Amino acid sequence: MPTQAPRAIVVGGSMGGLFAALSLLRAGWDVHVYERVSVELSGRGAGIVTHPELVSALALVGLHPGEDLGVFMDERRTLDRSGNLIGRYHCPQTATSWNRLFQMLRDAFPAGRYHLGKELVGCEIRTDSALARFSDGSTVEAELIVGADGIRSTVRQQFLPDVKSVYAGYVAWRGLVDEGALTPAAHRDLFPYFAFCLPPGEQMLGYPVAGPNDDLRPGHRRYNFVWYRPADEETELKRLLTDESGHTHTGSIPPPLISRNSVEEMRSHSDEVLAPQFRDLVRVTEQPFLQPIYDLESPRMAFSRVALVGDAAFVARPHVGGGVAKAFGDARALTAALEAEQDVSSALERFEAERVAMGRRIVDQARRLGSYMRTRFDTAEERALAERHQTPAAVMSETALLNFLRD
Ligand SMILES: Cc1cc2nc3c(=O)[nH]c(=O)nc-3n(C[C@H](O)[C@H](O)[C@H](O)COP(=O)(O)OP(=O)(O)OC[C@H]3O[C@@H](n4cnc5c(N)ncnc54)[C@H](O)[C@@H]3O)c2cc1C
Incomplete structure (x- = not known):
């Protein structure tokens, strides 16, 4: 008799949520996505600058866009x-568009597993499972909940109520x-x-x-x-x-x-x-x-059977242009940790150790790049840094590039 696939609930059906869902599905999980908005999501044509990290993440879930990416x-x-x-x-x-990337992910994920108009209001961790509660009164139980619900994440607010965007x-x-x-x-x-x-x-x-x-x-x-x-x-x-x-x-x-x-x-x-x-x-x-423009940093991304990915955990200012690649990276690391560990909570600890450090690095770099938009400086060093980031050479060689992660 085949054993049953472990179940995962992904809260939030945008970039981070869809990528996490695809990645878990390929790893053998029984995944469903729950998105609060009741109509198909749209990025109103917003532009997304791509990186090798983003393209290789797409390949891992079987997507090979080629020259028509953007x-x-x-x-x-x-x-x-x-x-x-x-x-x-x-x-x-x-440069691609939000809609192009989103549609690729949406088309690759089974439609029957993507549920619009489902707003999570809370989660409960039980001995061998976790329970998600929705605003329509329904509940769903699974072995894992992934909070991919963005900067105002309900999942994060439940576990880290003091963490706020700045x-x-x-x-x-x-x-x-x-x-x-x-x-x-x-x-x-x-x-x-x-x-x-x-x-x-x-x-x-x-x-x-x-x-x-x-x-x-x-x-x-x-x-x-x-x-x-x-x-x-x-x-x-x-x-x-x-x-x-x-x-x-x-x-x-x-x-x-x-x-x-x-x-x-x-x-x-x-x-x-x-x-x-x-x-x-x-x-x-x-x-x-x-x-x-906001910064958001979470000290934790894992709570026994609940994980945070993407903007729900860390929001870096857009200067790095890495929000989507970061969300994909979180999902990849989560899936890899679940494949490497026997139980969900050990896997989530491993995932958290890797990705909290990464989130901090990206947020710090984005803060540095944005420093010259400040109007007040506490030290001469801060002022010097801000001035450096206003030279054309510095701006052009650092904006929307993830080179700093490869050093
Ligand atoms: C000006 C600007 C430019 C940018 N440029 C780039 C760029 O060039 N490259 C790049 O990589 N990134 C860029 N980004 C960042 C990027 O857009 C985000 O990092 C990325 O979209 C985050 O995806 P996410 O899925 O984590 O969160 P989101 O896209 O915010 O999705 C969260 C989803 O969760 C849903 N949700 C929320 N609460 C609930 C709930 N309680 N129950 C169910 N569903 C819920 C929401 O409706 C939403 O669909 C830019 C951002 C800005 C502001």
């Missing part, structure tokens, strides 16, 4: 305030522009490149991504920008998170609710500090997104 870039460039080229850096890299002191304005809507100068000087502009204390960057429905045909792609700007938490951030009706949102604000004043002010600031090519980009962006 838009290939060969070079990074920095423009000054007048639009002149002041730095070049050879750096072959592919606002980094700045926001990212983000936008996507159709290739055809770019001005000739922006298309020539920005579109083929991972491009930067570095006003004092701010950073603008952009890179090409696929167009709607993952269209990679020239003329049908889009350019994605991320503009980091300081915003004091008590005054400026509050104002940015306040919509037209006067309601102040916590943590983030849905793009259509961002006030017209905030968008107008952002656009007119672009006239003062950005290279004209980037200014054009900001001007033609119909619906910008606003993203306050």
